[in-house]
Amino acid sequence: MTLITTDARTYRLLPLRFMRMNSESEHDILLTSDTGEYLHVSDAQLQALSHYQLRPDTPLYKDLLARHFIYEPGRHDPFPEMAAQLRSRKDFLFQGPALHLFVVTLRCNHTCQYCQVSRAPLGGSGHDLSEHDARAAVERLFESNAPALTVEFQGGEPLLAFERVRQIVEWVVERNIIEQRDIQFVITTTLHHLTNEILDFALLHRIQFSTSLDGPASLHNANRPTPSRDSYEKTVRGIQWVRERLGHDSVAALTTLTSRSLEQPQAIIDEYVNLGFSSISLRPLSPYGFASKGAHRLDYPMERYLEFYKEALAYLLEINRQGIYLAESYSSLLLKNILTPFSSGYVDLRSPAGAGTAALVYNYDGHVYPSDEARMLLEMGEDGLRLGTVHQPLPELLASPVMAALLASGVAEALPGCSDCALVAYCGADPIEQYARQGDPIGHRAFSSFCKKNMGLLKHLFGLLRESDDSIQRVLLSWLNRRAFSDVRVPGYRG
Known part of the structure; x- marks a missing residue:
């Protein structure tokens, strides 16, 4: 030189x-x-x-x-x-919340070990979203100026409160005749309570489904037990039924990784290949609710997760090179942040933080939260992250002291340990996770699992982009061009 x-x-x-x-x-x-x-x-x-x-x-x-x-x-x-x-990368700042999650019930038939929300018995009362609160939540939905809105139904098991789901969809569709927004409906469900009536309604309104599939039958049933011990069989049957009635891409699946999952990267991926999925999301456990209480049995160091992820990603790249398309969703999002001038839009990878600014949760009790994770802190005895109730106007909710605190600690470019990090342009801020793990919304990056995860994955992807052969480069680039609808969801599904 x-x-x-x-x-x-x-x-x-x-x-x-x-x-x-x-x-x-x-x-x-x-x-x-x-x-x-x-x-x-x-x-x-x-x-x-x-x-x-x-x-x-x-x-x-x-x-x-x-x-x-x-x-x-x-x-x-x-x-x-x-x-x-910079304007392109931060264009989400010009829009209000686009993802609106309706928790229509806490009732559920599963007893998942990593569940992060409380569960109510199937026949329990007082755990469903009321019609009065649901109508108010729809009003809040349309107070957002986002041109595209996703309405997602969660629980518990939302199909146990399908009549409320039906009402909300019909109200939104009717109101949208005037509003003319781009509306997408998603039901996050085990698929165990599907009926022909539900599928007919889903077909009419182009509703998509998201479910959990943790891997092969032995692993899935261990992670997601039911009294009948046939969770895997019912889930696969539901996937097939949705595809038969609504089309192959009308259902997406997510996997949550427990400590036992980390021993089976290839088996988990093979399950998704065998069932014909085009994307897989290899999500680590999160520090909320029941999952935090069972951490001694289910959790693992972030270093162990990164080892698993790299092994799984190598296997995914190999089967893609053989002609089987299966993208890893989180890598796809990170690659978009790295390789394009646009933000992925993913809530957890936003700065300022996406909690509240990108997503809102209308809980079954009428309270409003800035994210699903904020709602889940209820299970840890923490209710301080409520924005208010569904009967308060959206500007009032977004001007709450909670939002002020989240935004003050949710700009990654201004946070200690992030402001001078070379990866900050591709990462985000997650003050709610920092609060859950460290008791402080800013936290200390040296002890941040969020930071360790994203830094480890980003550095690995940069290495692959620089050092891999042309066939691997083509696979990674192909993941930018196709995506399942689940790729842009808030990572809140724990049902």
């Missing part, structure tokens, strides 16, 4: 961050910008850059100029283009 040592600086530095990737490559340092541009450089190149010693006729200089790490005063004005890029 040729250096110059002149006081006549031809370029100026733009804001950048850097991180050592601990790889075998000479170009081990990752440079990133506020707009999400990145470049791999060597130690010597970083030294030369910072001491204004790069020659303008070198490829590195031209790359740095094109990716907005440097600019030439009087000759090159990068700021309008950078502003447009």
Whole structure:
């Protein structure tokens, strides 16, 4: 590399961050910008850059100029283009909450060990969303200015309160004749209580289904027990039934990983392949509700999860190379943040945080929460994250002290440990998880599982993008072009 040592600086530095990737490559340092541009450089190149010693006729200089790490005063004005890029990455800030979750009941027939919400018996009373509260929640839904709205029904088991689901859908459809929004309906369910009547209604209103599938029968039944001990069989039967009536892509599945799951990455993936899914979401346990109480049996260190994830991802990439399309949803979202000028829109990867600004939860008791995770903190004796009730106007809910506290601790670019991290442009802030794990919405990044997970996964993906052969690169790029509807859901399903 040729250096110059002149006081006549031809370029100026733009804001950048850097991180050592601990790889075998000479170009081990990752440079990133506020707009999400990145470049791999060597130690010597970083030294030369910072001491204004790069020659303008070198490829590195031209790359740095094109990716907005440097600019030439009087000759090159990068700021309008950078502003447009940043606006694209943060365009979600111009919209109100787009994801609206209706918890229509707490009743459920499962006794899942990792469940994060309280369960009520099938015949219990006082655990269903009232008609009065449901009507008010629909009003709040349309007070958002988001042009596209997702209405998701959760529980418990929402199909046990299907009449309320029916009412809400019909009210939304009727109101939307005037509103003219793009509405998507999703029912998050075990599929065990499906009927022809429910499927007829779903067909009429293009309702999609999301369910849990934790892997092969032995694993699924162990994680998600029912009194009849046939949870897996009923779930698979429900998947097939939905596909027969509504189409193959009308049902998506999510897996939650317990400690026993981490021993079976290939078996879990093979199950999704055998059932013809096009995406799989390899989600770690979250620190809420009953899952936190059973942590000694179910949980694992984040390092162990990352080992599992890398092994599972290698297997996924291999079967994709063999012609079987199966994308890992979270990797797809991270890749979109890395490789495109747009945000994935995923709630957990937003900064400012998506809780409340992107999603709202209308609980069965009429209270409103900024996210499903905030609702789940009830099971840990914490109700301080309520925004209010469904009978308060949306502007009042979003101006609550809770939202002020979440936003104050939910801008990753301003958080200690995040503000100078090279990965902050691709990551997000999750003050509710920090609060659940550390008792503080800002938390300490050195002890943050959220940070360890995203840093580990992002560094691994950057390594794959730089070092893998063309076939792996093509697989990763293909995951950007197709996605299941579950990819943009809030990660709140625990039913």
